[in-house]
Amino acid sequence: MRRYPDWLKQSFSPDGVAREVRTLVSDLNLATVCESAWCPNLRECWSQRQLTFMILGSRCTRSCRFCAVEHGRPEPVEADEPRRVAEAVRRLGLQHVVITSVARDDLRDEGAAHFVEVISAIRRATPGVTVEVLVPDFHGRELLVRTVLEQGHPEVFAHNVETVERLSPLLRPQASYPRSLEVLRTAAALGTGSLIKSSLMVGLGETQAELLQTFTDLRAAGVTHLTIGQYLRPDAAHLPVMDFVSPQRFRLYEQLALESGFAWVKAGPFVRSSYHAIDAVQHGAMPA
16 A cells, blocks of 8 residues: 555544534434545544534445445435434534535435425524535436526535546546536526536546546636535545645646636545535635
8 A cells, every 4th residue: 555645644632522523423423425435634624613414315226436435235325314414504603515425326306306405494594694516427417417407596506527528438438528517617607697617636547637537628618616526535445546646736727727717726635525614605606
C-alpha cells in the first residue's frame, strides 16, 4: 500500500458537537454519505454541524470502482424518511442541507419523487433553509431531472461527473461521461435559478490537458460551481491511487478552473463534493 504524504494526514480531537450529530443520526435511523463513503472530513464537518444525508437506503444498485458505499439489492424505500430527515435538520438548526442518494435503478422513477418529498418536508419543518441535492444520473431522463428541479426547487442541483472522459468507463462502468454532461445540461437549460454544480476526483492517472478539457465540457453544459479533490482508495477491492496531488498543484487546478469560467471553485486534497457546501450558495450565481 502506498504511504500517504504528510499533507494527507489529519488529526482532530474528540468534539462534543460531532458526538451530538452522531447520536442524532443514529436515533433517527438516518444514513449519511459522510459515514457510508468513509469521508476523511467527517469529524471536521460534524463538529461544525455540516453533514450530507443519504436517502433511499444505504445500498446502491451500481458498483462504481472508486466508491465505498455498499452495493447490491437495495432496501425498500422508507415512507417516513422525509419526516426523519426534516426532524434532523430542524434539531441541528441547519442553514444549508445537502441531500444525496444511492442509485436506485430498481425504482420506476429512480427516486426522483422521493427527493421532492424530502425537500418539501425539510422546508415545512425549517422555513428559510437552503437545499442542495446531489443526484444520480437518472439514466439521463429529462422528466426525472425536471421533477427534482421544478417540484423541489433546490437552491443547488449537483451531479458529479467524477473524472475525465477517458477514465470514466473504468471508474463508473454503469454510467457514462456524456450522460452525466447531459444531466447537467438539462438542469441548466431548465432555468429554474438553481446553481449547477459538479465534482471531480484527481490522482487516478488523469492529465492536466484532460482536466482542462473536462472544465471546458462542464462549462459548456452550464455548470457554474465545481469541487476538485484527491481520490483515496477505500480498500484493496477498489482502484489504486495513481498519484497524490500536492496542495500546490491543487491551487493550480483551482486557478485553471476559475480561468475556464466557473463562478466558484474549491480544490484541495480533502475537498469532497459537499465540503463546505454552504460556501457555494453564499457565493451566489455567475457574475453578470
